Amino acid sequence: MIYREAGQFRTTYAADQRIFPIVQDRAGMALLLAVAFVGVPLVASEYALSGLLIPMLVLALAALGLNILTGYAGQFSLGTAAFMSVGAFAAYNLQLRLPGIPLLVIFVLAGLIAAAVGMVFGLPSLRIKGFYLAVATLAAQFFVDWLFTKVGWFSNYSSSGVITAQPMAIAGIPLETPVRRYLLVLSIVSLLALVAKNLARTRTGRSWMAVRDMDVAAEVIGIPILRTKLLAFGLSSFYCGVAGALWAFAYLGTVEPQAFDLQRSFQILFMVIIGGLGTVMGSFLGAAFIMLFPLFLNWAFHAVVRGGEVRAGLLSQLELVCFGALIIVFLIVEPHGFARLWQIGKEKLRLWPFPH
């Protein structure tokens, strides 16, 4: 009854091409943004902001990057964390060696450097596909980790490659409180999500999908494979690079190369799969789920065994078992992820409360 598009006519091309053609969707989005930008900073505690929401948004951005590559362009990658790492170290070094550049420019440059690295490691995708490519991207993962640990220049010769991000400021306003950092991250993530949402509908996005569905066929109809695949790698790494820079600057402050290890890549891959391949919203839902579920498990287990004597470490191991089992169950029950559930929900809502 509420969610119905009857009577909403599109009379101009501009109206036809809107991202959210249904007025209820637009209202919902506006509400969501209003809550995120105004409501949350007023209500949320410092812990919720800096311990939960900021990392969730940053990881959602990285998941968005991987989703561009895997969900839209169909190229497997297990090197996501490596590109985040490149972004973080690039931002640190730019800030350190070229003082005076505005913060946002630094983030963009860090993203571009990550994009360049991503394109180099994306080159093999022209020849190899599927799991061969996935394993090949692991080369990026291990090489980058080694490079930042071994070559002292990148971390300004600190011990074991730890970098401490410089304090952030935009136009002289320091961004130190959690609320300000949250707003910075939220603005960047929203902007890049908008870009991604639009990209998927452009010629580039369409050719990514053609390559994903069958690259030989795409080549036959005249899509330049080289450019399309490398662009996907580049853009994906740009997103991951910015996410990495934000991870270092807005979330942790102090980062070592091992913060971006293979587990991180898997974590982001989980977000993409559980959220839904090839959807922007899925990246956010997946990130929220993967961040919150371990916390919930932790809380649930501690609630169950409260007072009882338990061997140290046993709980975290049981949590691991539950987490793994849940991933499998989720893949079996809804292989297309949360985005698909959301779609089903919308279909249902459209008929509600008169199903006939």
Add this chain to the structure above:
Amino acid sequence: MAFFIEVLVGGLLAGVMYSLIALGFVLIFKASGVFNFAQGAMVLTAATTYAGLVDRGWSGWAAFLAALAVMIVFALLTERLVLRPLVNQPQISLFMATIGLTFVLEGASQAVWGSVVRGLDLGIPDTPLEVSGVLVSKFDLVASGTAGALVVILASFFQWTRTGRALRAVADDHQAALSVGIPLERIWALVWAAAGAVALVTGLLWGSRLGVQFALTQVALKALPVIILGGFTSIAGAIVGGLMVGASEKVAEVYLGPIIGGGIENWFPYVLALLFLLVRPDGLFGEKRIERV
């Protein structure tokens, strides 16, 4: 020169150990098209079960059989609870499911047996042996002998038995195999059980080298460049790839390492495999893909 040969031989023998893990990957990929990331966790589970039982005073053989039984039960459960419901899903979903399986195995084996590091003594001395002027570890020789025997057994099983032929048929085309009456589920369970057995042997050999501990799961990462070098579908490729990775990694570490800062063992095989793939996109012995529109 003698030093070079010694490094080379040491690398080759270490490579055999990589081949063992790669073998488990290849078995499962060949028969079910699943890229089984859980192989490393299976190695850990098998080894901790064995070492845990030996710690409780079981004899070696009894513990071996019990660990084998655990791996077979695991294979049956995996087939029933994970693979069967996920039939016809995209490969990446199956891959993610095996990562989930990895978490389950890692958590469960540590929850049951604790996370202490256990020594494992198979009664094979790790003493150097001189063969025509080159020092070779006796343990490495036994390990490579075991690996060689496993490969011969598996290869002849694939080649000459009825079940082996059914396995190859399934690997070739699931649908066609089903339509001529090959029981897909049983084949999968069998392959996972075989991979479990390989994991047990691998776990014992690696475990007595490194100690039975969580780090055993990391050796699986060593096997990935091996299988992309050799090709996902070739048992021979796993062996040749392992030898190449082992040898080149050691030689590079000794000769190239000091120049660029050491510790390159982690990524060198991957870069090597990557360069290799640029020339041969399906690995050395992998099946050629023929793509039609």
